[in-house]
Amino acid sequence: MPAIYRGKCRACAYQSPLTPARYLALRVGVNEFEPLPHPCESSTLEQLGYTWKRAKRERRLVAVDYLICDRCGNINEQYRAIAHQSCPIVIGGLILSCTACLILLPINPIGRIIAAWVIFWLFGKQYEAYCDRQAEPIQRSLPSLELCDRCNSTQFHPLSSLVNQQSICPACGARELKYYMQGIS
Numbered sequence: 001m002p003a004i005y006r007g008k009c010r011a012c013a014y015q016s017p018l019t020p021a022r023y024l025a026l027r028v029g030v031n032e033f034e035p036l037p038h039p040c041e042s043s044t045l046e047q048l049g050y051t052w053k054r055a056k057r058e059r060r061l062v063a064v065d066y067l068i069c070d071r072c073g074n075i076n077e078q079y080r081a082i083a084h085q086s087c088p089i090v091i092g093g094l095i096l097s098c099t100a101c102l103i104l105l106p107i108n109p110i111g112r113i114i115a116a117w118v119i120f121w122l123f124g125k126q127y128e129a130y131c132d133r134q135a136e137p138i139q140r141s142l143p144s145l146e147l148c149d150r151c152n153s154t155q156f157h158p159l160s161s162l163v164n165q166q167s168i169c170p171a172c173g174a175r176e177l178k179y180y181m182q183g184i185s
């Protein structure tokens with residue numbers, strides 16, 4: 001349930017389009033992406049001839065973050081590879097670590113529970129790092145945002161970090177624009 005934002009300028013009455021801070025997209029070609037707007041991700045995927053399973057297996061799902069240019073207020077897009085974690089592996093890790101500690105450790109029950117939690121936490125960290133490593137080649141193949149589309153600046157802020165903060169209006173250039181949360185989609 002992503003939050004939806006709109007930027008409003010006090011100096012010139014400019015209003016940005018309603019937008020989430022990020023959205024999900026399907027990579028359909030080398031540098032071609034189709035947005036999967038919330039809450040119609042599944043039906044859009046179907047229209048494009050994909051299922052969630054296939055899109056994940058082929059590593060076609062990417063997150064697109066909106067980054068606001070600090071100099072001109074333009075909304076830029078940054079593509080981010082998603083590190084998919086498998087639920088069965090996480091649950092399997094939890095069951096294994098609990099079973100091993102609860103049955104095998106020759107210590108008191110509280111100690112066993114703490115040990116199980118620590119082992120599961122360590123497993124989770126390793127698994128997360130493994131998934132991140134798997135996503136690295138995908139990240140390298142995505143277009144990277146170096147310069148603002150409009151003014152070539154290299155300074156950006158994620159849209160979500162600017163909510164209720166004073167930022168630059170892309171229409172009049174005054175630092176009088178604020179993004180407000182308008183609801184949940």
Ligand SMILES: [Zn+2]
Pocket residue numbers: 069070071072073074148149150151152153
């Ligand atoms: Zn700019």
Ligand SMILES: [Zn+2]
Pocket residue numbers: 009010011012013014169170171172173174176
């Ligand atoms: Zn303005």
